[in-house]
Amino acid sequence: MQERPPYFLTWSAQHNARPLPVTGGEGCYFTTDSGERWLDLGSMTYHVNAGHGERRIIDAVKAQADQLCVSMPNADFPAKRLLAEKLLQIAPPGFSRVFFTLGGSEAVENAIKIARMVTGRYKLISRYRAYHGATLGAVSLSGDYRRPPVEPALVGALHAMDCYCDRCPFGQQPGSCRLECATHIADMLDLEGPRTVAAVFMEPVVGANGVLIPAPGYWQRVRDACDQHGTLLVADEVLTGFGRTGRWLGLEHQGVTPDLITLSKGLTSGYGTLGAILVHDRIAQHFDHNVLYAGLTGYAHPLACAAALAAIQVYEDDGLVQNAAALEPLLRDELTRLRDRFAPHARFVRAIGLLGAIEFDAPEDRYLALKAALTRRRVHAFVQKASRCLILAPPLCIDEDTLKLGIQEIESALAEVFTPQGDDTP
Ligand SMILES: Cc1ncc(COP(=O)(O)O)c(C=O)c1O
Known part of the structure; x- marks a missing residue:
């Protein structure tokens, strides 16, 4: 076991937690200092969408470092301006300004501030199974x-x-659903008192808490309720953005225009620390004559802007968003096959683009056992006791054969942990 390092490991009691000594990687694989080669079915933390060791992004960051490496929040330079323009092209029509941050949590944090400043209200609605960040x-x-x-x-x-x-x-x-979960948010807006809620924050697809995919019409009903109450609608696309769901933005599946869109993770594919809020013009206009009380020393860092521009170029040049969409049926079919094989422990499958989950009904110790079985196979994926899920989110550059190989490894790990159907005779 690795030695205990002189820094904190995140989201862990420190006593038994150990880091993974990562040294580099290429495509869907990363390596460790002992020469192990891991298949990355989690894109590290759902963010290395372009894959590991991507020279085009690395070279762009190096070139930016040579040209302009430090700046200040209100400095103007080409990478920052070009990136803002590019992001507004990716946004739905009507978006006119970008606010940059250092990551996803700060994008959400500043979206809260913008919503409060614009509406003059303080209440916020989000959902229990959401993860919106750590600040x-x-x-x-x-x-x-x-x-x-x-x-x-x-x-x-x-x-x-x-x-x-x-x-x-x-x-x-599914047959009886009347979108009660969307009506429930509309009811909350009513019952909280007319015109008291500043914003509703939702992930287009709940990501790290179990890949929850909304039914068609869900977002529209929430949008209508927000409109009725003058409440802003914020799409947190930190995880779903940049091709993860097979579209540039996850909300494209629902065809609804929010007021603010938060971005990070795939924005730089992990080659820089950057987040962003895309702001609809009707909100942006508020700040023409009202002070925007928000800013960060590292606002739009030049190296991060260069990384983001290059990452987006890679997504475009290599058709990675289309690749995620094309591989969705394979991912869903294979996860469904595993669900059928490992039922009744495995219960549900959900997949969209290159984001998929198997949900289990299993005793707590099985989740740890599955994590250990995957570690022995040098496969990185998310096993989450809280959501009872195994979640896969491979780099969007993965091909069919590598995805199948990954599924085989998962199948063998599941076989070790759960008794397959029909195989339970001694
Ligand atoms: C939907 C969503 N929002 C916000 C965040 C926070 O982003 P960061 O970890 O970059 O602060 C995450 C991180 O997982 C996320 O999945």
Whole structure:
């Protein structure tokens, strides 16, 4: 086991936690200092969408370092301007300004501030199974297990039930569903008192908490309710953005225009630390004559801007968004095959683009056992006890053969951990 390092490991009790000594990588694989080669089915932390060792991005960052390496928040330079223009092209029509941050949490944090400044209200609605980030405002919106330890959270942060079709909190089945989960948010907006909620924050597809894919029409109903109450709608695309769901933005599947879009992760594919908020013109205009009380020393760092521009170029040149869409049926079919083989422990499969999950009904120790079995096979994927899920989110440059190979490894890990159907005779 690795020695305990002189820095904190995140989201862990430090006693038994150990880091992975990563040394580099190429495409869908990363390497460690002992020469191990790991298949990365998680894109590290759902963010290395362009894959490891991508020379085109590395070279762009190096060239930017030679040209201009430091700046200040209100400096103008080509990479920053070009990136803002590019992001506004990716956004739905009507978006006119970008606010840069250092990562996803700060994008959410500043979106909260913008929503409060624009509406003059303080309440915020998000959902229980959401993860919106680790800073105090963002974690207040996060509904999951990471919020209670740091409560009291932000005053006014309210949580709604989720669009969790496989275990519908409103007891519905696909055939009987009337989008009760969206109506529930509309009801909350009504019951909180007319015109008191600044914004509703939602991930287009709930990512790290179990890949929850909303039914068609869900976002539209929430959009309508927000419009009725003058409440802003924020799409947190930190995880779903940049091709993860087979579209540039996850919300394209729902055809709804939000007021703010938060981005990070795939924005630089991990080659720089950067987040962004795309701001619809009707919101941006507020700040023409009102001070925008927001800013960061590392706002739009030149190296991060160069990394983002190059990453987006790689997505375009290599057709990675299309690749994610093309591989979705294979991912879904293979996960469904595994679900059938490992039922009743494996219960549900959800997949969109290159984001997929198998949800289990299993005793707690099985999740740790599955994690260990994957580690022995040098496969990086997410095994999450809280959501009872195994989640896959490989780099978008993965090909069919590598994806199949990854699924085979997962199948063998599952076979080690769960008794396959029909094989339970001694
Ligand atoms: C949807 C979503 N929002 C925000 C964040 C926070 O981003 P960061 O870790 O870059 O602060 C994450 C991170 O996983 C996320 O998945």
